[in-house]
Amino acid sequence: MTSPAQRASAGDPLGLLDLFGDGFVRDPYPWLAALRAEAPVHHDPGTGLWLISRYEDIRRVLLDPDAFHPDNAQHAVTPLPVGVLRVLARAGFRMPPALADNGTPSHPGLRRLVTRFFNARRVAAAVPVIERIADELLTSAAQRIDTEGGHDLFPSFAQVLPCRVLMELLGIDGVSPATLIRWSDASLELFWGRPTPSRQLELAELVGEFHQWLTRTVTGGTASRDSFLGALAEHRLPDGRPLDVPTAVGVCFFVFIAGQSTTGQLIATVLSRALAEPGLWSRVSRDEGLAEAWVEEVLRREPPVTTWRRVAARPVELGGVDLPAGAQLLLMLMGSGSDPDVFASPERLCPQRANVRQHLSFGVGRHRCPGASLARTEAAVALRVAARRLPRIQPGPEAAGTPMLGLLSFRAPLRVAVEQA
Template sequence: MTSPALDLDTSPPLGLLDLFGDGFVRDPYPWLDTLRAQAPVHHDPGTGLWLVSRHQDIRRVLLDPVAFHPDNAQHAVTPLPVAALRVLARAGFRVAPALANNGTDSHPGLRRVVTRFFNARRVAAAVPVIERIADDLLASVAEQLDTSGGCDLFASFAQILPCRVLMELLGIGGVSPATLIRWSDASLELFWGRPTPERQLELAVLVAEFHQWLTATVADGGALPDSFIGALRAHRLPDGTPLDPATAVGACFFVFIAGQSTTGQLISTVLSSALAEPGLWARLADEPGLAEAWVEEVLRREPPVTSWRRVTARPVELGGVQLPEGAQLLLMLMGSGSDPEVFPDADRMCPHRPEVKQHLAFGVGRHRCPGASLARTEAAVALRAAARRLPGLRPAAVAQEAPMLGLLSFRAPLEVAVAPRDRGQQPPQL
């Protein structure tokens, strides 16, 4: 299928593109369509990044770790001021190459350690845990709906569920879910946002606390051997030496954020989009496979991880553009899911579409997200449980659009306001 021609009179001018601007965060699709059609490898002066937007080019980059290194994957997008750097330095903070930012020969072994905790057997065994926690949270949601007539599913359900699940699966203790969420969200904003210097200092304090807690937790010899931290402590590098504490902390830093913050963002998007789709909510409770199919379409069209970074290891041609060594790339994962060369009728949500698994929401190749199966399962269980427990749910009428998380690589509704359906009011049908 060939890409449709864009109306150049209505497509947004790339000179006005602001990856952090409200226009892009609210509705990135016109910009992503323009990038794919007009400039599939485009230099963005605002960030200094080369934006790569076509599915085939992104896939090529991810499958070639020799030419395209992951070293910059977790670098701060906005340079940190001296005051924030001092706070982090006093806490001993540094993000050692561990998983997403690791292109060395230590990566395969570390990935195997992580994958062992998120393999198909463990994810299947975790379903009762996910269902139990979801039921517990939804009981509180139902009570709040009864007493106040409204609720925010993001704050009361989507955000908390994956954090509690991760803590149980990985044996994490000594910290509350609310604190872990606050630390993780601060880390995302500090390293992937465009905060003011004053806000960066506030975030650095929280990230420093997070790092100090991780360091103390990794150093504590009381971790059980079959726990996640116990497995990291027992891991040996390719030369036979024990895994150093800084790299173990780096692995925990990535897994704890990805395992709960980004999964919470996925659940928020899944719930919000399902409630907005006419006739869908009533079918989700009992129609086999529908929740899973909806989650997959959301991952294709509106993934929580919207982009990821790479750096060229040598001069290379990509998408018809000659890039120098050291070029900083931003792979537009979200845009690749709407590439008409791969996904016909890409702007329409179509559960069970045959080509859906070709999306790149979890990456591909050696750095593909090791927690993909767990994230998919949590989102589907959460969606089905909410539809069963709250069959009369509807989006609440609000005066303004819900706030959106709009970081460089992360996007999701920060509020899913809902209310009970009025008595006698029937849900809209397809």
């Protein structure tokens, strides 16, 4: 099969690109390289989106919220048919702008509220909590490996660790981690996937349940004032009005998904790549700072959040292309981390890379991810504790065929199969 660059040079610039196709999901790097080289601002007919792939262009968009609005960040990629809209309406589903898609004056205050609960001091204080939960989960995993010879660390560890940590940090109870994970994953698939109409109906039921639970949780009135939910209840909008319930639910919707699903995806990728890197697993539990450095390189090269969307507020030139007002942009965050103009030998994972923190995987500017510190810390602790508790494991025989999550903005291994070395 010819590469994307070969097709481009033959007069077919990326004509076969399918952002949901198995070829792109399994190995997006040739396509991303072709986009940067041949069409850094490329209109994708399959999605109607303008794909922005060069680091400097993506950074410019993220740092100019007046020209590029976040309004479309959480729009459903696959249009929702009437039947699905009815299911969501019956559940009272309503999602006004809150965080990632909020370009209104309410955003700075809401962002400050969320950031206060995930700042560096709170995250440092949470490390013992993360270590305790990780150790508990890995005790069970070690027993399974001993008795069965192999185990999948994705559902038993990578997925559930950030969910349980988030529940403990935010004081959430009365629901199981498995239920929260199911609701969160369904939300990602419904709004960022390409599900069939019948699958959309199934997902909408789960998303409706999630929204109803969030609404009950927000309006329960039992949270202490110093808790996250208590802070939402006390929050005032720029005009002095109390925060309305739909927006408070929207904040929680974003925090719960980002705080568990995408962090679980990061942990899965960090573990998979560490197990595959010769010599790393045996060093990561004893070499100070290595786990953190490895996480940062994985974030640069293979972040769980691969793309994000913006909409042009007015006609604008970007990367030598004139875009009309209303143009829908897809910022290829994963491609920006592999831009050779910024990162030397980008295909190599180099834990001591000098400029690794320049990556855009958490965004930059006004909408930079407020949970970045927690995600980094959880992934590093997960890797370090796993290497210490499971020192003699290796990738399982089926690792080469690991299925991948392939949504528009999210990508990660769906299995971390290991066996005794």
